[in-house]
Amino acid sequence: MPLNRREFLRLAATGLCALPLGIQARIVYAGDRIELVLQAEQSNWLGDQYHPIDLWGMDQKVLRLKQNQAVEIVVKNELPEATSLHWHGLRIENAMDGVSGLTQRAINPGEEFVYRFTPQDAGTFWAHTHHNTYQQLARGLYIPMIVEESSPVSVDQDHLLVLDDWRLNKGGQLDLESLGNMHEWSHGGRMGNVLTINRQFQPRIQVSAGTRVRLRILNAANSRVMAVELPETSAWILAKDGQPLKVPVVLQGSLILAPAERYDLIVDIPAEWKGEVPIYEVSTEQRFAGAYWYVSASNALIGRSPPTRLPSNPMPQLSKKKPSQSIQLKMEGGAMGGLRKAVYQTQSMEVRELIQHKQIWALNGVANLPDKPLLSAKTGDLIEIEIINNTRWPHGMHLHGHHFQADSARYIEGLWHDTLLMEQGEKTVISFQAEEPGKWLLHCHMIEHQAAGMVTWFEVTT
Numbered sequence: 001m002p003l004n005r006r007e008f009l010r011l012a013a014t015g016l017c018a019l020p021l022g023i024q025a026r027i028v029y030a031g032d033r034i035e036l037v038l039q040a041e042q043s044n045w046l047g048d049q050y051h052p053i054d055l056w057g058m059d060q061k062v063l064r065l066k067q068n069q070a071v072e073i074v075v076k077n078e079l080p081e082a083t084s085l086h087w088h089g090l091r092i093e094n095a096m097d098g099v100s101g102l103t104q105r106a107i108n109p110g111e112e113f114v115y116r117f118t119p120q121d122a123g124t125f126w127a128h129t130h131h132n133t134y135q136q137l138a139r140g141l142y143i144p145m146i147v148e149e150s151s152p153v154s155v156d157q158d159h160l161l162v163l164d165d166w167r168l169n170k171g172g173q174l175d176l177e178s179l180g181n182m183h184e185w186s187h188g189g190r191m192g193n194v195l196t197i198n199r200q201f202q203p204r205i206q207v208s209a210g211t212r213v214r215l216r217i218l219n220a221a222n223s224r225v226m227a228v229e230l231p232e233t234s235a236w237i238l239a240k241d242g243q244p245l246k247v248p249v250v251l252q253g254s255l256i257l258a259p260a261e262r263y264d265l266i267v268d269i270p271a272e273w274k275g276e277v278p279i280y281e282v283s284t285e286q287r288f289a290g291a292y293w294y295v296s297a298s299n300a301l302i303g304r305s306p307p308t309r310l311p312s313n314p315m316p317q318l319s320k321k322k323p324s325q326s327i328q329l330k331m332e333g334g335a336m337g338g339l340r341k342a343v344y345q346t347q348s349m350e351v352r353e354l355i356q357h358k359q360i361w362a363l364n365g366v367a368n369l370p371d372k373p374l375l376s377a378k379t380g381d382l383i384e385i386e387i388i389n390n391t392r393w394p395h396g397m398h399l400h401g402h403h404f405q406a407d408s409a410r411y412i413e414g415l416w417h418d419t420l421l422m423e424q425g426e427k428t429v430i431s432f433q434a435e436e437p438g439k440w441l442l443h444c445h446m447i448e449h450q451a452a453g454m455v456t457w458f459e460v461t462t
């Protein structure tokens, strides 16, 4: 039995679980050429009586790029397995999208691959493995990525909260034996039992009272939908998935994030706060203090006006166009989904046979990548896809290389997304303009669902 969250807390409460003080992430910006080493790392969340936990990560903690500035990222693979890196949310050339087997050959151990692109959008993004993803993401192979606005945005502090959910075994190591469990793959995916923020257990984040913080939140979990509850204070949503809102919106209630979704917030730290103020994760029955703000006194001013919007990114005007194609995408399968058969690698299979191939989800009757694209578009075409969640599970659908708008009631109108949460039974029309030519994925970012079939691709030509 894996350690559950409560047991982990009990262990932590024995006092031997070292709690880090302060978490200013090391931010590296190295001009237009960055070296990024993918390597093993260790974390010590459980305290000194346990062996440190073996994870995978990178030699930098945050990538900081500049909008409209070309960059060359030399990715060196010092891991024992092949891999590739996907720049999630960046609208870049297809050859740089980092999907092994589709847009590039995997980077073998000891090899390097140079990714070259110019980020056109400022905002909060991340880079993560796109090779054997359900295993490599569970081991931690990702990095948050900030693309700075061309003109600086005025805030007192700029913080990241990267939420992740890890599965540890009784020995306090990553539970690798449970990777690939078909029961989990056919349900909500693989859930962890330890929540970290910025790869630390209950970190303390230094802030000054009376200041304005830009808070960038990312859900890096394999499958868990997170809900972040901030202490009662003034907070506004500035951007979602890297794309600014036209007008910042007051945050009400908890902030729900499907895996891979990001939000940028403005949070005003009240002048009267001091000491530890918890930030809760509330998606489970257990309201859990994922991190604490450690508030120090200051003479900063109080009584702020609402924040101004972020400068816009160069997004297409969808309303001015007529759709070139309107298609349906039916999501099927999973536990209690009633899927009888689906095509897998061009062969029609009964469910029993699909499961032998570790497949249990389908899009338009096809499990995993079809041999022909879902659609073929030309650069500049407006595409509409009506996505119908005919399953008993929520999914977080991610479109590669493009942002889209959706008529979902869950989200504020007019938002741009690269990842969209859809509840069971929900229908949503997404619209986007086909951009860079190439082969692009559309898949569920509950990564076990993707591995078990919920992935397709489309083609853009000039």
Ligand SMILES: [Cu+2]
Pocket: 394, 395, 396, 444, 445, 446, 449, 450, 454
């Ligand atoms: Cu899914």
